[in-house]
Amino acid sequence: MDHDANDALHPDTLAVHAGRADLEELGVHALPIDLSTTNPLTDIDSGGESYERLAGGGSLAEGASPVYQRLWNPTTARYEEALATLEGADAAVAFSSGMAAITAVIMAAAQEGKRHVVALRPIYGGTDYILAKQLLGTTTTYVTSVDEISAAITDETGIVIAETPANPTLELTSLDELVAAAGSVPLAIDNTFATPVLQQPLSHGAAFSIHSATKYIGGHGDVLGGIVATDDAWATRIRGIRALTGALSHPLASYLSHRGLSTLPLRVRQQQANAQALADALVAMPGVEKVMYPGLAECDPKGLVGTQMSGPGSMMAIDVGSFERAAHVAQSTKLFTHAVSLGGVDSLVQHPASLTHRPVAAEAKPNAGVLRLSIGLENADDLIADLRQALASA
Template sequence: MSVIDHLVAGPEVRGVVADDQRLTGDDTGAMAIEEAPRPSMTRLLHPHVEQRPGGVPVTTPVYQTSTYELPRTPEAAHIASAVAPSGYYTRYGSPNNAEAEAMLAGLDGAERALLLGSGMAAVSAALLSNVRAGARVVAQTNHYTAALTLLRDVLPSFGVDVALVPQESLQDAVDDSVDVVYAETPVNPAMVLTDLAAVRSAAPRALLVVDNTFATPYNTRPLDLGADLVVQSATKYLNGHSDVTAGVVTGRAELIDRAWETARVLGPTCHPFEAWLLARGLRTFPLRMARHNASGHAVAEALAAHPRVAAVHYPGLPTHPQHDLARRQMSGFGGMLAFTVESPEAALSVLQHTTLARNAVSLGGTETLITHPASLIFAHGGTADTVDAALLRVSVGLEEPEDIIADLTQALDHR
């Protein structure tokens, strides 16, 4: 036998037995090869796990499953037809979602909450579930950039009449002919406020939807001021650790059920692990927000005193043009602020020279973030030219406020 023949020959020729074969002998002493029993796929798919003594987990485990075995009774049909069942199919809901939703509804003082895969999923579900062709929507000219695209481009393509009006006079632009009013307060990035009670009074028949991401329910409770639905990016302060993308809609049960039906069709699922992380973050939410409020105010005051800062946009400062409204509507002023320097070039210089504050979008995490909205946040949707290029936005984190102030000060002082 040649070397090549030996190399390519089967295991019985080479004297090597393959893993799934075994040698057996007959009464003449000759050796034969039999196939060994293969592992059962059925047993692999349905392992028997012995129940062992133990307690109940203190923290809800992650239900990392896409589907659930249902009982072989009429109860299965009841589960399948329910709104947001927590044990049917994960696009419909999950035990982890249900836990986070209960916490979120409690924060907002709402009957029910719907957890979705992003803040824009929440905005989209809230609006799309309540408009039809011919409906009239009034919203602000200032909104989160993707929400503006939805209002300005997407809804009109469905035959919805959308009017965008100045934020400060939103209450003057609504009346009983309006079907939906969409507001955001404070707005990104200039920290302008909407008088929610005044809007509610001016349009008592309209459905009032409020984006409360910047204020959070710790500082503003829109449902108490007349809102019907509240939307928030749970990615931000609600989770608070920059490791989750999620959104939430809260409000009356029948409105949340309607939003769930829309989300069931569009499919913006918040998966169990993200819901679990969100519930973990919510457990420290009040503690974190107290720190964000205190540090945000300290940083705003320090920036206002700096000679290279032209203006600070923070509703907690007496110099804010809507400070009186902020004091009526908000119980705290948060960790979000913006400030304007003398030129776009000066803004970019500050951005380049911070060392503690990180150049990143999003907000509400433990770390301080700084960003240039005109070039980084409003790059999509054709709205960059509406944002002052000399403005910088800061999400004040949980570091020592003196360290945050020192970092921003040295960046401002850099020549």
């Protein structure tokens, strides 16, 4: 599917058909899974040439051997094409986890000796932690508003990293303002909460749109993965890092993620409708001090929902006042599973300060009374009733 053809199709149609162009030629209807770890070589010279090309991040040449699964796999390649289509990107690169994806992006940006990172908080705790610990040989300047980014950039800055909606407090940031503040420095956006159904950062000028595919893309809590949408030049560099560090998405994970894309628009819209109903109810519910959800006007002062994002999504956070109350509510729900992760068909509740954001610096932790809610496909009235009884007993 070329870009011109894609422009005429709705996202729901693209989600079903993207990355499947070769199925008719293969004589199959469902996505095939190729689990081969190694591939026959036609001869020594061409095999060596293909290895060198793929290990350097190049694409598979026509008629060439893929050589080895760590370098290239057809199941993963179809999934990458599909995600790139939904993001409006030249290419996508799939990884074994979301953290492997963000790691490769940071490494790629630092390859030319620019080892300084500017990171806008709040961001996912894992990203915050890997930057703070300098595990990749980078240094980081943290900022808390777009207005601080330009001043934080130096000649050594290789990348600006941000997340909108932010994890876990759902703060919204203008992508246009982020791109302007970053200037010539590439901007990486964690797009996990929004998904490509609701937001396409590359269309605003971001260099990378990063997803933990474990979340909404897989959608069923049974696959671990990450994926980066970007342009061809960055994709080549990132694929080379992936090939040499061994972080390729396993074919089965790629298959499950690609299959998840087919229903992604439907799931996102229904979960979003449930979340809006829940947020409206929580605002007036006893025991809730604050509701953080992009679908509430007070949480979107710049009107980014409806412009930058086509909808508010299905993630939210509530502040119930104290750690003790938060712990009680998390343990007292019947339909919300107390667990990490998000974006699946079932609803989850999590206490970020003691889980995903536990390792980060004190100034980056959310309030102890904050609970993060991932809203699933259950009936909204049942979810409302479940939270009401949990709050009432706290």
